[in-house]
Amino acid sequence: MSEKSFSLQELAKLVEGVVVGDSNVLISGFAPLETATTGDISFLVKAGRAGILSDFKGSAVIVPMAVEEADVPLIRVNDPYLASARIHTLLLDKPFQAQGVHERAWVGKETIIPEQITVAPLASIGERVKLGERVTIGAGVVVGDDVEIGDDTILKANVTIADGSLIGKRVTIHSGTVIGSDGYGYATDSKGFHIKRPQVGIVRIDDDVEIGANACVDRAAYGVTWIKSGAKIDNLVQVAHNVVIGENSLIVSQVGISGSTTLGRNVVLGGQVGVTGHITLGDGVMVGAQGGVHNNQEAGAKVGGSPALPMKQYVRAAIQYGKLPEMGRDLRKLKKEVAILTAEKE
Amino acid sequence: MSEKSFSLQELAKLVEGVVVGDSNVLISGFAPLETATTGDISFLVKAGRAGILSDFKGSAVIVPMAVEEADVPLIRVNDPYLASARIHTLLLDKPFQAQGVHERAWVGKETIIPEQITVAPLASIGERVKLGERVTIGAGVVVGDDVEIGDDTILKANVTIADGSLIGKRVTIHSGTVIGSDGYGYATDSKGFHIKRPQVGIVRIDDDVEIGANACVDRAAYGVTWIKSGAKIDNLVQVAHNVVIGENSLIVSQVGISGSTTLGRNVVLGGQVGVTGHITLGDGVMVGAQGGVHNNQEAGAKVGGSPALPMKQYVRAAIQYGKLPEMGRDLRKLKKEVAILTAEKE
């Protein structure tokens, strides 16, 4: 656990919060409300649950502004969820401890290894690779030739980075993920055989991107498949060739994005969403889980369902869907009644 | 193949079956009805297909109780499918053959290696790891620091077990699967940047669990992501942080379970199902393939569709869905007819 400690005042300053109670209390750890002990700070998201603070055994709590006082020291903030992420991160932060290149790792020729680096056993790094400062390469990682990796980036165990990929700074890629596999592109001849189209582009991943486990980002056919800064991609996501994912977009687990599709900034794709190829989703587009998007979406659009509809329409349609058997019965009955009425009229 | 042999009587006892014919016939192998030869036992699931036994070339057949006799020795049982699984497993069973730690594997300091163990080439085991007896670690496996692995557990090639994971006894994890990757948790600031919430919990996997290939089980934000004993998880499944999967649950391929959701015992999720976060599925809940579950489900509930409906309602709605174009036409026609009737009335 953390050995550093901070005064409550220092932490409050970090998150633009207001201290209530002893601002000199020392905080060295972070824990949930239920399990915190002396030295720990916790957080409370909903003011309505403030009653549970009376049982609190830790040293301070981050609370929403609506909580004005309690028997424990507080930091009042606008967004306790956000503030606690910042404070917890600070408490866990420790200086990079370079362990060098392990004797059981392999490094190809003309690859530059900075002094401050950790390469774990049984990692393999190709030729002419450029590694930034304080990079961490996990065990079993394979980095291809001509890859560039920026400062402070972490590749977890068994990640694969194929030839020519460009990875930014402070990127984290989790285990099993593959960056730079070939895109899926074939031309079919008159006999039904598929001729592979060479995939000669690369993958570019910008700063502060995080990619989960067992995800795939294919290299471009030409040019780049590009994941822009701050985007966060969950496990088992498929990013096809020539896709562009905008800054700070959130791509939840098991999403598939087809080739040459472009996502704007702060797009949110829910779990298991599928997006077809060669379309554009504007800034801030949100797609509900399991949605299927086949058309361009304007900035700010919220859609759901497959094929996707505007979210409000989708929600109403989905409710009505459950009534389809009843609707069918009603319709059959109406047809009979109207037929009788029409017949009698004549 | 197996070199052991058992009398038909011994095998019948294992599965609480009734022998018909020579109970001393020796069985040393297991094969499908069509390819069995002398020494092999086969199984027949449906009594109605008993006619094919006349062409049988093996030594005995496991049959349902409804088959009372045949020209070959039989074991009559209530569930031939289950009995054949037990007998086949017995015939294949062989004592663990410890191959030790391969010279090309890496083991960190303070890790305890029992005498009866196999660690394949190019596996990497971290520091302070506790390995049970008769554990098998495949080639390319990476086990992080402070992991515990119980007796008789098998990690297939290229599995990744991240720091601090607790793995029970008789667990099998297939290739490419990642245990203990970070959960997907961010807090978003006022500018749209996502601040990572530290993921400081662990994964706990209990005894007799099996997990397929290229699956992901994320570590908890705090506490544990927990897969309870006897659960069987298929390939490419996503288990998010703080999920709990109950005893003997079956999670079929490509399912995604979102964060903090709890599944009871003997839950069955069909292929490609998605389950939203922070909900509870009671014991024995069944979700049909490609379903999307957004709400708590009571024990024993059977649901399908996305969003999920009670299974019977879903099946009827899905049938009616195909009739939607016809319903639309009928409705337009009725509107006209009723408009005419109403107009004429006035």
Place this chain on the structure above:
Amino acid sequence: MSEKSFSLQELAKLVEGVVVGDSNVLISGFAPLETATTGDISFLVKAGRAGILSDFKGSAVIVPMAVEEADVPLIRVNDPYLASARIHTLLLDKPFQAQGVHERAWVGKETIIPEQITVAPLASIGERVKLGERVTIGAGVVVGDDVEIGDDTILKANVTIADGSLIGKRVTIHSGTVIGSDGYGYATDSKGFHIKRPQVGIVRIDDDVEIGANACVDRAAYGVTWIKSGAKIDNLVQVAHNVVIGENSLIVSQVGISGSTTLGRNVVLGGQVGVTGHITLGDGVMVGAQGGVHNNQEAGAKVGGSPALPMKQYVRAAIQYGKLPEMGRDLRKLKKEVAILTAEKE
């Protein structure tokens, strides 16, 4: 880049095209229309866009027959997309450069290593493996015992090939993919415990198959899981035990095919499709993205939706689905109106 060069006439012959302009111009590279320079050939798919050829800076362009002349040398063909794939491949083609078995790779006993082979660092090859000529084994790859791999096959970094798998010639398998993991098969006893059914079959992959990254192909329970020649499988696809995939089928990303299902030749499954077990899809069946197929499909069938409907019916139903809220309102209104008409009549 390529150092070879070909005359335009040579390239035209390869693709059965007609040269317009200087047939002796030398071509050594391939580039998109916008970035081509001297020595490069490009391609134009749509005749209607031929106007952009006036800005072309490269040496020649592959065009559809409808383009009859331009200021640059042309190859006129029936299918520029196909022709460009062939020509680009030829330009990139280079002789296999054997690098031998890296000193940091491991090879088990009784494995035959041909002279023309490349095995990268930290790859592990089992015992009694048969490797063809000009095979490339990437870093971190694990090949199990008794595997056979045909000539010119490429296993990218961190691929896993389990024991007994048979891989054909000119096969490419991308990083993280697992071939030969156990099928998902259990028999459940009266107490709800699942007894594993031994999975003793193998995987067979025929010539010219390509499989993307982080895909899974399970071994058969008995017999073979079989991917026939020329099939192309995208990333994160699940192929369950005893599945048969016919020649030249296209299986797009994140598809799941359940156990014992058989696909004919040139079947196309769109992204995220699910196919249930024990069914047959005839030659040329096409399933739209996110479809769910539960029944046999005749050769040439085109289906979509979940559960799948004939494609035309599905498209109409999906459009009507968006109108469900309106239909519900109309229906309620009609019921009232008809009730009034009926009441007034009496």
